[in-house]
Amino acid sequence: MIGAGMGAMAAAARLAVAGHRVAVYERTETYGGAVRRFERDGFAFDTGPGMLTLPAVYRDLFVKTGKEPLESVVDLVQVDPSSRHVFADGTEVSLPNASRAGVVAALDEALGEGAGARWGDFLVRAREAWDRTRRPLLEEPLWPNWSVLAQREPYPSVPHKKFLRTRRARTLSEIGAWELRDPRLLSLLEGYALAYGLDPGSAPASAAILPYMEHAFGTWYVRGGMRELARAVHERCVKRKVEFHFGAEVTGVLEKDGRASGLELADGTLVEADTVVGGGPWRLRGLLPGRELYGTEDVPPYAENLRLGRVVVCLALRGARQQDAAHRTVVHGTDPEGELCDFAHGEVPSPEPTVWIDRPDDPALRPDADHESVVLTATVASQGSFDWTAPGAADAFADRMVTAAERALPHLRERILWREVRTPLHTERETGAEGGAVPPPSLAGGSSMLHPSNTTALPGLFTVGGWSHPGGGLAHAGMSGALVAGLVVEGPEFRGSQ
Known part of the structure; x- marks a missing residue:
């Protein structure tokens, strides 16, 4: 197996339980892929995902690989409120966790009567899109006739009349403009797309499932930091006798008699295998030069360096965390589409960006009660579109993020002891993703964002x-591991979890 990311480890644990001998070869010195932690001076920070949706994916993993609940190996807690939002006009709202009625009431109170009802009606339509796509896009191998998923928009958008024409929303931004009819609700909706590394102006309408997932299944945090989830999955693999080889870079996939037969490592070592599982279809092609892994009828791999990435700013703060502070606050920018457009042209955007502020109430992440660790995150262009190596570029953008965050946390700058700025270049080094891009979840519809199948044209x-x-996404990575394990164990007839 190539790489020790969350999806790979989920597959490794399941394959080991099924009786396979599994060896994992990881280029870096640790496991977890993007689920990393930065530590310094008694402070600790999650530099990847800060929360988890759909914990059922990992509950299923631990039950299937050891007959014990996820909660027996990590301290999983539901975050409430799920998020606090600060909009461009200064309006604020806190959304309760996994409560549609509570969210509707909170929006009505903060944004005015009717706002909550419009958001609630949107969630009902989003649920219909979820019901239509949950199995084919999360629980089953990619259909051979995947084009059906691309052609049919699962989101039942409301007809919109403009200039004597009736149109339906095709993108997430159009849903916000035509159906929600409030710039703050539009910002709320677009924020979910940005959080997953999607441009809301081009994300398909089916991206409506992203806020639905949060409202329906809640947002969760693992005490000690989300890195604890990666630790628990790694330990489960070790208990099931999975072998890990760190600092072992794979430079080639071996082929014999028309099927994958093993790996070649950077030091020249050849490793024989009956089956090879790799990550990143875009990068796999470099391990099999001249070999086409996907036919013209398949979903082509993304050019990773053209996708969006993230800047993460870890803040070590003096002063105690307020007891009523929200775990996550979203400070919405004034022009999220415009800032992404500027990045695409190689320019640092002028408006304040949309920034996610994570400040968990977790003693394990701070040296004592008189200090606080805070993580700021913003979605940005990857190295493929913007030069993060340019002198001062990273620090200048981090300054903008801190300025934006002060709209929610006044005097934040005065509390900073030190900061660590991480750009897409860090993501590239840790995950291997070209340009440090972050993969979005698969989405259906006319502007579909489907990912290549877990099988390739090379058997094995x-x-x-x-x-x-x-x-x-964490949940999607866990499901990819389940799907690959099913395909390896049961063969092409595998049809997904039941």
């Missing part, structure tokens, strides 16, 4: 993780 070679079906 499979792909797992965020750049293959069903796409990016």
